[in-house]
Amino acid sequence: MKSYRKELYFTTNKRREYINITPDVERAVIESGIKEGLCLVNAMHITASVFINDDEAGLHQDFEAWLEKMAPEKPYSMYHHNGYEDNADAHIKRQIFGREVVVAITNGELDFGPWEQIFYGEFDGMRRKRVLIKIIGE
Amino acid sequence: MKSYRKELYFTTNKRREYINITPDVERAVIESGIKEGLCLVNAMHITASVFINDDEAGLHQDFEAWLEKMAPEKPYSMYHHNGYEDNADAHIKRQIFGREVVVAITNGELDFGPWEQIFYGEFDGMRRKRVLIKIIGE
Amino acid sequence: MKSYRKELYFTTNKRREYINITPDVERAVIESGIKEGLCLVNAMHITASVFINDDEAGLHQDFEAWLEKMAPEKPYSMYHHNGYEDNADAHIKRQIFGREVVVAITNGELDFGPWEQIFYGEFDGMRRKRVLIKIIGE
Numbered sequence: 244m245k246s247y248r249k250e251l252y253f254t255t256n257k258r259r260e261y262i263n264i265t266p267d268v269e270r271a272v273i274e275s276g277i278k279e280g281l282c283l284v285n286a287m288h289i290t291a292s293v294f295i296n297d298d299e300a301g302l303h304q305d306f307e308a309w310l311e312k313m314a315p316e317k318p319y320s321m322y323h324h325n326g327y328e329d330n331a332d333a334h335i336k337r338q339i340f341g342r343e344v345v346v347a348i349t350n351g352e353l354d355f356g357p358w359e360q361i362f363y364g365e366f367d368g369m370r371r372k373r374v375l376i377k378i379i380g381e
Numbered sequence: 382m383k384s385y386r387k388e389l390y391f392t393t394n395k396r397r398e399y400i401n402i403t404p405d406v407e408r409a410v411i412e413s414g415i416k417e418g419l420c421l422v423n424a425m426h427i428t429a430s431v432f433i434n435d436d437e438a439g440l441h442q443d444f445e446a447w448l449e450k451m452a453p454e455k456p457y458s459m460y461h462h463n464g465y466e467d468n469a470d471a472h473i474k475r476q477i478f479g480r481e482v483v484v485a486i487t488n489g490e491l492d493f494g495p496w497e498q499i500f501y502g503e504f505d506g507m508r509r510k511r512v513l514i515k516i517i518g519e
Numbered sequence: 520m521k522s523y524r525k526e527l528y529f530t531t532n533k534r535r536e537y538i539n540i541t542p543d544v545e546r547a548v549i550e551s552g553i554k555e556g557l558c559l560v561n562a563m564h565i566t567a568s569v570f571i572n573d574d575e576a577g578l579h580q581d582f583e584a585w586l587e588k589m590a591p592e593k594p595y596s597m598y599h600h601n602g603y604e605d606n607a608d609a610h611i612k613r614q615i616f617g618r619e620v621v622v623a624i625t626n627g628e629l630d631f632g633p634w635e636q637i638f639y640g641e642f643d644g645m646r647r648k649r650v651l652i653k654i655i656g657e
Contacts, residue, residue, distance in 0.1 A: 244382045244520045244555075244556075244656065244657045246555040246556065246656070246657070248623065248625055248630070279382075279384040279517070280382075280384065280517055281419065281421060281515065281517055281557065283557060283621050283623055285621075285622075285623070286632075287631070287632025287633075287635065288632050288633075288634070288635075289571065289572045289573050289632075289634050289635060294476065294480070295427065295480050296427045296472055296475070296476065297427050297462075297472060299462060300461075301460070301461035301462040301463075301464060301469075302460075302461070302462040302469060302472055304461040304462075305460045305461050305462050305469050305472070305473065306473070306476070309452060309473055313451075313589075314585065322577070322578075322581045323576075323577035323578070323580040323581050324573075324575060324577040324578040324580075324581050325577075326577060331577075331578060331581050334572055334573060334578055334581070335581065335582070335585055337572070338570065338572065338582070338615065338616055339476065339477060339615060340476055341476075341479060341617060342570070342571050342620065343620065343621060344480065344481065345421050345423075345481060345483050345621050346423075347386070347421055347423070347513060347515035349386055349515070354386070354513060354515065355425070356424075356425025356426050356427075356511060356513075357425075357426075358426070358427050359425065359426075359427060373632060375623060375630060375632075377557065377623035377625070377630065379517075379555070379556055379557055379655075379656060380382065380384070380517060381382045381384075382520045417520075417522040417655070418520075418522065418655055419557065419559060419653065419655055432614065432618070433565065433618050434565045434610055434613070434614065435565050435600075435610060437600060438599075439598070439599035439600040439601075439602060439607075440598075440599070440600040440607060440610055442599040442600075443598045443599050443600050443607050443610070443611065444611070444614070447590065447611055451589075477614065477615060478614055479614075479617060482618065482619065483559050483561075483619060483621050484561075485524065485559055485561070485651060485653035487524055487653070492524070492651060492653065493563070494562075494563025494564050494565075494649060494651075495563075495564075496564070496565050497563065497564075497565060517655075518520065518522070518655060519520045519522075
């Protein structure tokens with residue numbers, strides 16, 4: 244069994260942003276030399292998500308509006324967590340969108356359906372944060 | 382390390398439907414010959430989910446009503462994604478219910494608690510869509 | 520390839536509770552002797568979650584209040600599932616927070632960012648329930 248590990252770094256310009264990291268993960272799969280296995284991609288921070296969906300700007304606007312309706316950023320005082328912090332909404336948004344994805348590797352490639360793309364979902368950005376890629380297989 | 386790959390196909394009669402795919406996954410585990418490992422089951426489309434919950438018709442009615450309240454199908458015009466499409470709600474429903482499950486394989490079987498069943502959750506159906514099963518282990 | 524399996528047991532005092540199980544999972548990783556691999560941690564029951572977030576009491580209050588707003592426990596009669604049961608809300612809460620986490624193991628340790636902690640999220644407690652840890656790797 245082989246394994247491979249890589250970190251990605253992000254500093255977004257806005258508090259909330261979606262970044263397509265599919266090319267980075269594809270590169271890591273090639274670097275790993277693994278042909279058959281599983282690829283874990285997870286946010287290493289608890290106010291961010293990694294998820295798979297469509298790379299369509301309108302949909303990302305819908306995600307932003309919908310998450311803000313579900314768990315609004317403000318007023319900050321509505322959350323107990325926000326004594327010294329202001330990011331309780333980001334913790335909740337991350338719970339909805341999830342921490343990680345696990346993707347099959349087949350014939351040395353991400354084994355994807357036609358529209359699957361991997362996104363880093365930042366909900367409390369403007370500072371350096373990390374994503375972990377861990378691949379195991381043969 | 383061994384690996385095994387299989388696709389399942391679904392064309393639902395309704396836009397939204399829950400299909401118990403546990404027997405299909407159990408069959409794949411047997412076909413794989415893998416006794417100890419991990420089994421990934423994921424929707425290959427971004428308007429569908431794979432999740433684990435109870436096979437109880439009343440609960441599935443509750444899921445349907447609850448998801449419709451959270452992210453209603455209509456009016457289509459409420460979503461930016463719905464210029465040429467009408468399925469923004471399905472992309473959001475899939476975000477809530479998740480893309481995939483990872484299940485342990487122990488002694489050649491899905492290592493489940495008493496009521497765990499695997500479902501394909503279709504949120505934009507009436508056309509052919511796929512689920513991927515990928516098993517690694519020994 | 521090596522594999523390791525362990526169950527954890529919980530009987531909470533309240534219907535809903537969050538328990539930090541990181542030390543239990545760390546112990547299992549050591550017991551497994553696995554240095555590089557993947558660690559699956561999943562609820563074996565369908566009214567409970569395993570998830571990763573912050574160990575901060577105010578945030579857990581926010582989670583409780585937010586989930587109750589999203590899928591209230593009462594009135595029980597609002598759910599079709601609640602004919603003989605009263606836990607439809609717990610099934611839905613678990614859908615939002617997810618069943619499982621998959622964590623990378625690197626150099627014999629959980630490969631975590633600075634604040635990641637693993638929680639058992641109980642949504643229908645006061646009885647004995649289980650979590651499965653399954654580790655594969657080398």
